[in-house]
Amino acid sequence: MARSRPTQRQIAEEVGVSRTTVSLVLNNVPDTHIRSETRQCILGVAHRLNYYPDAGARRLASGKTCTIALVWHRGPDPAYRDAFLPGLLQGITRAARHYGYYVLFRPIEPDDLEDSYVELARGRHTDGLILSGPRFDDPHLPQLHQEGFPIVLHGQLPGADIPSVDVDNVRGATMAVEHLLALGHSRIGMITNAPLAYTASRLRLDGYCQALEQAGLFYDESLVQYGNFDEESGQAAMEALLALDESPTAIFIASDMVAMGALRTLREKGVHAPEDVAVVGFDDITAARFITPALTTVQVPTFGLGWSATELLIRIIEQDTPNKTQVLLDTELVIRESCGAATIN
Amino acid sequence: MARSRPTQRQIAEEVGVSRTTVSLVLNNVPDTHIRSETRQCILGVAHRLNYYPDAGARRLASGKTCTIALVWHRGPDPAYRDAFLPGLLQGITRAARHYGYYVLFRPIEPDDLEDSYVELARGRHTDGLILSGPRFDDPHLPQLHQEGFPIVLHGQLPGADIPSVDVDNVRGATMAVEHLLALGHSRIGMITNAPLAYTASRLRLDGYCQALEQAGLFYDESLVQYGNFDEESGQAAMEALLALDESPTAIFIASDMVAMGALRTLREKGVHAPEDVAVVGFDDITAARFITPALTTVQVPTFGLGWSATELLIRIIEQDTPNKTQVLLDTELVIRESCGAATIN
DNA sequence: CTGAAAGCGCTTACAG
DNA sequence: CTGAAAGCGCTTACAG
Numbered sequence: 001m002a003r004s005r006p007t008q009r010q011i012a013e014e015v016g017v018s019r020t021t022v023s024l025v026l027n028n029v030p031d032t033h034i035r036s037e038t039r040q041c042i043l044g045v046a047h048r049l050n051y052y053p054d055a056g057a058r059r060l061a062s063g064k065t066c067t068i069a070l071v072w073h074r075g076p077d078p079a080y081r082d083a084f085l086p087g088l089l090q091g092i093t094r095a096a097r098h099y100g101y102y103v104l105f106r107p108i109e110p111d112d113l114e115d116s117y118v119e120l121a122r123g124r125h126t127d128g129l130i131l132s133g134p135r136f137d138d139p140h141l142p143q144l145h146q147e148g149f150p151i152v153l154h155g156q157l158p159g160a161d162i163p164s165v166d167v168d169n170v171r172g173a174t175m176a177v178e179h180l181l182a183l184g185h186s187r188i189g190m191i192t193n194a195p196l197a198y199t200a201s202r203l204r205l206d207g208y209c210q211a212l213e214q215a216g217l218f219y220d221e222s223l224v225q226y227g228n229f230d231e232e233s234g235q236a237a238m239e240a241l242l243a244l245d246e247s248p249t250a251i252f253i254a255s256d257m258v259a260m261g262a263l264r265t266l267r268e269k270g271v272h273a274p275e276d277v278a279v280v281g282f283d284d285i286t287a288a289r290f291i292t293p294a295l296t297t298v299q300v301p302t303f304g305l306g307w308s309a310t311e312l313l314i315r316i317i318e319q320d321t322p323n324k325t326q327v328l329l330d331t332e333l334v335i336r337e338s339c340g341a342a343t344i345n
Numbered sequence: 346m347a348r349s350r351p352t353q354r355q356i357a358e359e360v361g362v363s364r365t366t367v368s369l370v371l372n373n374v375p376d377t378h379i380r381s382e383t384r385q386c387i388l389g390v391a392h393r394l395n396y397y398p399d400a401g402a403r404r405l406a407s408g409k410t411c412t413i414a415l416v417w418h419r420g421p422d423p424a425y426r427d428a429f430l431p432g433l434l435q436g437i438t439r440a441a442r443h444y445g446y447y448v449l450f451r452p453i454e455p456d457d458l459e460d461s462y463v464e465l466a467r468g469r470h471t472d473g474l475i476l477s478g479p480r481f482d483d484p485h486l487p488q489l490h491q492e493g494f495p496i497v498l499h500g501q502l503p504g505a506d507i508p509s510v511d512v513d514n515v516r517g518a519t520m521a522v523e524h525l526l527a528l529g530h531s532r533i534g535m536i537t538n539a540p541l542a543y544t545a546s547r548l549r550l551d552g553y554c555q556a557l558e559q560a561g562l563f564y565d566e567s568l569v570q571y572g573n574f575d576e577e578s579g580q581a582a583m584e585a586l587l588a589l590d591e592s593p594t595a596i597f598i599a600s601d602m603v604a605m606g607a608l609r610t611l612r613e614k615g616v617h618a619p620e621d622v623a624v625v626g627f628d629d630i631t632a633a634r635f636i637t638p639a640l641t642t643v644q645v646p647t648f649g650l651g652w653s654a655t656e657l658l659i660r661i662i663e664q665d666t667p668n669k670t671q672v673l674l675d676t677e678l679v680i681r682e683s684c685g686a687a688t689i690n
Numbered sequence: 691c692t693g694a695a696a697g698c699g700c701t702t703a704c705a706g
Numbered sequence: 707c708t709g710a711a712a713g714c715g716c717t718t719a720c721a722g
Contacts, residue, residue, distance in 0.1 A: 007716085038692085058715080
């Protein structure tokens with residue numbers, strides 16, 4: 001890039017007009033009546049010169065970066081979270097583009113310094129942050145929020161009033177269990193997606209309980225096992241459920257990744273799904289439709305989460321904060337083979 | 346961010362020193378001997394004031410953005426390409442961070458204007474581009490490259506001398522086929538990952554041919570079917586192979602996604618893998634290890650591709666261009682169940 | 691309808 | 707060892 005790029009000054013000189021006018025025209029500033037000829041002329045020269053405004057200069061002068069950042073906590077199980085990344089990122093970048101923003105991507109590894117994203121805000125690299133996978137023990141998050149820096153969480157931080165976008169975990173879980181109930185099951189087990197310290201995990205368990213209660217069934221603690229993001233945890237949990245005196249006829253597994261392990265165990269033990277036990281997962285990862293039996297699951301709207309988070313963030317940035325800054329998105333039940341619904345009809 | 350942020354000027358005034366000195370100290374400019382006390386004092390005040398340099402101002406003054414962009418062509422089958430995104434992005438962001446760069450993410454939808462990434466370069470949003478999934482018919486790519494704008498391709502553009510990083514598709518395919526040969530197969534079919542217009546597709550077919558030739562086997566056109574990124578194409582291709590008078594005893598499928606369809610067809614037809622037909626895939630998508638039988642496949646080093654592309658790009662940006670600007674990364678064969686190797690021993 | 695001018699917060703020769 | 711000064715390329719009141 002040795003050759004010097006065209007500037008507004010050059011255009012101004014060539015057209016014989018002030019730089020102000022050039023800036024006004026190029027930015028299409030409203031309420032500024034420039035003679036149509038002048039306007040056309042400026043636009044023409046800009047185009048001929050192949051002019052693009054310098055991002056750095058514009059940022060400095062305007063005080064806006066027109067950039068948002070996605071801060072991506074990889075979390076305890078990177079592979080699990082990676083399953084959501086493409087959809088989320090697409091939702092974010094599409095919305096950002098739609099509103100004229102750029103997207104900076106900043107992953108935070110588990111062992112990264114926790115403040116590694118603070119400079120993005122403080123150093124004015126970005127006008128706002130989407131923080132995916134917020135940590136309880138992150139001291140900078142509440143502080144930045146307090147100072148008025150625009151932040152939207154993907155996920156939730158209980159007790160904090162920070163704007164957030166998340167999937168409606170309770171309803172998703174309820175839906176899954178209601179589906180199993182509707183198929184005639186009354187002894188329904190559950191494997192959580194993770195330890196209950198994780199908000200999503202707690203909420204999905206709540207949904208399970210609510211659905212049972214609604215159906216007039218009692219909560220049986222022995223039917224609940226705890227997953228831990230990965231396949232192995234699913235295998236262990238499923239083994240425990242199969243070892244019960246009276247094992248469940250249906251199981252809601254609050255994570256497809258965990259369900260992969262559970263299904264493996266069923267296969268190894270010669271227990272058939274859905275004939276011997278019906279299974280419904282959660283997340284709808286890619287593998288869900290390739291596994292045998294194809295997994296009935298609760299689909300997380302990753303694109304929608306990204307889009308909503310971005311829209312919310314941009315409204316906050318542009319001082320148009322909506323009343324409701326805690327958004328929950330609905331899930332959809334994707335019926336495949338593992339629940340037995342297809343076989344029944 | 347109403348409250349005004351601290352600036353170098355403020356630090357300078359507080360310490361009683363010029364702004365030049367502050368800048369020098371804060372940037373740790375070498376060969377500039379500032380008195381140690383002054384230095385400490387400046388650093389101290391900067392820290393106390395919670396000073397972070399303004400990114401926009403710095404960009405404007407220095408002419409560097411310290412940012413690279415990943416331009417991500419979603420391609421004809423977004424779902425397929427999404428499988429590589431997390432790994433690639435992680436490689437890129439890790440390397441970028443290591444060298445002090447930020448990463449802008451810019452997806453290009455199939456129907457986007459082709460020039461949608463040009464402004465990133467021309468408007469000085471970034472010091473260089475990684476372009477994943479380059480298009481033949483993209484007129485801006487050669488032009489930007491010609492002008493000396495730093496670009497590294499992820500993938501290849503035959504005939505262009507643009508720096509690029511790619512997986513060694515030929516060797517990967519050869520390795521897969523050699524594995525099947527070593528298991529005693531001599532009638533080995535192939536399903537391509539995509540039409541041959543795609544470079545990777547062509548190269549993987551080449552690798553297949555080379556391995557056969559090396560083994561003294563003849564290329565039998567009827568054993569080669571053409572996939573098209575997705576499951577459905579895999580089903581169709583597999584059906585065609587099964588319909589042959591003498592169907593192959595082993596099949597190399599140059600895409601795991603396509604292999605998912607092929608395996609489905611086998612299952613439906615009651616043909617067992619690996620007993621009746623051995624299968625080896627390519628890519629190692631997440632589903633490969635969850636499917637039954639678990640898919641033996643050629644693993645694409647997504648992280649490594651991202652890291653290498655970034656390193657190469659940054660060397661080019663920093664005028665330290667290596668001699669070799671076309672990089673091919675090795676693959677690794679991941680042996681699972683579908684090839685029968687595990688069963689044999 | 692358009693222009694002269696200040697200013698955004700840095701970096702970087704240049705001078706001492 | 708340190709400072710005065712110019713300049714990066716924009717935007718934006720303000721004035722006419």
